[in-house]
Amino acid sequence: QVQLVESGGGVVQPGRSLRLSCAASGFTFSIYGLHWVRQAPGKGLEWVALISPDGNTEYYADSVKGRFTISRDNSKNTLYLQMNSLRAEDTAVYYCAKDDGYSNNWGQGTLVTVSS
């Protein structure tokens, strides 16, 4: 079955960087786009970024554009999110999700807390 397992979250100071990973299994990784979606504490879902199956095309929410970079390694079945210049408002649970247009497979999420 499809599994998506995020890792790399933690507490980080404002202005610093963090890289999240999402290890995938149970499907042919290289033929699916992948998303990052986040959820601030007590808030709703916010789409963050999407990467194409071959990794050549990326899309970002305006709130993270220029600071975050989505990437993937199809040889390792792993999705990444490089987060730079972190702000307090980036504090959230970050989910990776498989793209079928909609998303019928989500990871369990990893918590990122930006605080001094």
Next chain:
Amino acid sequence: DIVMTQSPDSLAVSLGEMATINCKSSQSILDSSNNKQCLAWYQQKPGQSPKLLISWASTRESGVPDRFSGSGSATDFTLTISSLQAEDVAVYYCQQYYNTPRTFGQGTKVEIK
């Protein structure tokens, strides 16, 4: 960007009664290649990841109870829970996947009255 607006923000329904959640898109989300609406509904229970309930506005995912149904067209969509069960207490989100950014509604919290 396509704005998705849900109503109400919360509702309390008695067990066995019907719950209706509305979702309005700021523009058409019709995929002209298949004449289907690019609208998904998700359920999120506390401490859990979102779960896909319905895609293409009205296609129920495998394993989702048939008390959940989706409908709508143009820019107005509805998720209906025909007979609310205790396990349906959750926050429900609509999402358009017509284009990027893939926008979500703000969520509707469903509780038991």
